[in-house]
Amino acid sequence: ARAVASLPGKEYKLEAETELRIEVRSVSDAKVILLQGKAEIFGCELVSDKVVDMRKRTTCAVFTWHGCTIKIIPESVYAYVSDKTPMQFYVNLHEALEQRRCKAVENNTDGPVTMVIGPTDVGKSTLCRLLLNYAVRLGRLPTFIDLDVGQGIVSIPGTIGALHINRTITVSDGLDDYPSLVFHYGSNTPSTNVKLYMTLVSRLADSLRKYWANLPSRCHNGCIINTCGWITDVGYKIIVDAAETFKVDQIIVLDNERLYNDLMIHFGSNAEIVLAPKSGGVIERAQSTRANARALRIKTYFYGDDNSGYTPHVYELAFSDIQIFKVGGPNLPTSCLPLGMKPEDAALKLINVVPEKSLIHRILAVSAALSTDEDIVQTAVIGFVCVYDVDVNRKILKVLSPSPGALPRHILILSDLSFYDIPS
Numbered sequence: 001a002r003a004v005a006s007l008p009g010k011e012y013k014l015e016a017e018t019e020l021r022i023e024v025r026s027v028s029d030a031k032v033i034l035l036q037g038k039a040e041i042f043g044c045e046l047v048s049d050k051v052v053d054m055r056k057r058t059t060c061a062v063f064t065w066h067g068c069t070i071k072i073i074p075e076s077v078y079a080y081v082s083d084k085t086p087m088q089f090y091v092n093l094h095e096a097l098e099q100r101r102c103k104a105v106e107n108n109t110d111g112p113v114t115m116v117i118g119p120t121d122v123g124k125s126t127l128c129r130l131l132l133n134y135a136v137r138l139g140r141l142p143t144f145i146d147l148d149v150g151q152g153i154v155s156i157p158g159t160i161g162a163l164h165i166n167r168t169i170t171v172s173d174g175l176d177d178y179p180s181l182v183f184h185y186g187s188n189t190p191s192t193n194v195k196l197y198m199t200l201v202s203r204l205a206d207s208l209r210k211y212w213a214n215l216p217s218r219c220h221n222g223c224i225i226n227t228c229g230w231i232t233d234v235g236y237k238i239i240v241d242a243a244e245t246f247k248v249d250q251i252i253v254l255d256n257e258r259l260y261n262d263l264m265i266h267f268g269s270n271a272e273i274v275l276a277p278k279s280g281g282v283i284e285r286a287q288s289t290r291a292n293a294r295a296l297r298i299k300t301y302f303y304g305d306d307n308s309g310y311t312p313h314v315y316e317l318a319f320s321d322i323q324i325f326k327v328g329g330p331n332l333p334t335s336c337l338p339l340g341m342k343p344e345d346a347a348l349k350l351i352n353v354v355p356e357k358s359l360i361h362r363i364l365a366v367s368a369a370l371s372t373d374e375d376i377v378q379t380a381v382i383g384f385v386c387v388y389d390v391d392v393n394r395k396i397l398k399v400l401s402p403s404p405g406a407l408p409r410h411i412l413i414l415s416d417l418s419f420y421d422i423p424s
């Protein structure tokens with residue numbers, strides 16, 4: 001680290017309660033080093049002289065409570081200092097949560113259930129990270145629930161899940177090796193199949209309560225729930241339903257007074273609603289940037305990060321050894337449905353998929369279910385493969401997988417999401 005610290009870069013001296021906002025653009029990765037003082041990135045403390053790697057096309061802020069000196073390598077990386085941060089507000093939120101955790105320990109009850117909501121690009125995921133990291137620094141082990149199927153951080157897009165946090169989350173952390181529970185939804189917006197989305201949210205909430213019931217030492221730590229940025233019309237209804245399903249006791253609304261007001265009226269005294277400011281450092285992302293971020297997330301799942309040198313495995317699966325399903329059929333009018341079947345039942349229907357060339361590039365989730373006697377729709381998934389080729393004549397499916405050898409399970413669920421960056 002000392003050798004790296006002597007490389008040419010740019011030094012920034014930060015006053016107390018300011019942050020250095022760093023934007024690594026597409027050319028190459030960057031390195032951040034704390035030379036003096038104390039600093040943190042989204043609640044994760046930096047270690048003096050230790051290099052923090054930042055990947056290209058990422059942004060972050062190095063915040064200091066008491067002042068520090070930071071070096072960034074290379075010098076050309078875009079960065080600026082800001083003294084207008086909402087950190088004091090956020091740390092107060094953390095302190096209030098900690099008081100509730102202490103009360104939960106005292107009374108032997110479940111800890112605080114907090115949901116972070118707001119429009120897109122207001123820093124929801126970042127605030128979740130910060131609150132989780134501050135909790136871990138006090139020795140708490142909270143659960144992180146990610147309901148964001150578009151830009152979530154627990155697993156690849158198109159999923160929702162829970163992550164049992166057991167150490168601080170660093171800026172370069174992929175979060176892949178935390179104990180997690182992931183459910184496959186299959187699209188990057190809840191609007192594609194609202195019924196399926198809500199069914200999975202409810203399943204996840206049940207699993208969390210069961211997990212806490214079985215591990216009482218964990219339940220006092222509470223959980224932080226991240227949500228999608230869709231907050232109008234059906235999006236609003238989904239958020240309210242999800243908050244009720246998880247029995248949240250606090251909702252943090254980032255930067256939207258109208259939403260704050262609507263929720264105050266809706267929840268009354270049943271939940272505390274807090275309006276929080278957004279940070280001026282949060283990057284607004286165009287649709288194309290969001291799509292790229294999703295693709296990068298999937299690529300990282302298969303290839304690791306750019307520096308890992310990891311390549312996925314490609315192997316063949318006989319059609320006869322696997323079963324592929326898709327969840328949800330077309331919404332047929334009642335007159336076209338079998339007697340007694342309601343139209344919304346189609347949303348959770350398991351439909352058999354016959355492998356064909358059109359599946360190339362599509363993501364398949366590997367279900368934890370051992371047989372179709374189980375409720376496949378509501379069973380967690382244990383990983384993902386990407387269809388590399390389909391040989392209809394030989395009846396063989398070639399897939400890309402992060403782990404070697406045969407598939408641990410044989411039931412696969414087709415996602416709407418595709419991954420195109422496949423090696424030739």
Ligand code: ATP
Binds near residue numbers: 124
């Ligand atoms: P989405 O609507 O996509 O879920 P979000 O509201 O969860 O977005 P984040 O993902 O938390 O927003 O933040 C968007 C981007 O802004 C992230 O790349 C994050 O690293 C960056 N960011 C957040 N806070 C800061 C800050 N203070 N300085 C610089 N960058 C920041």
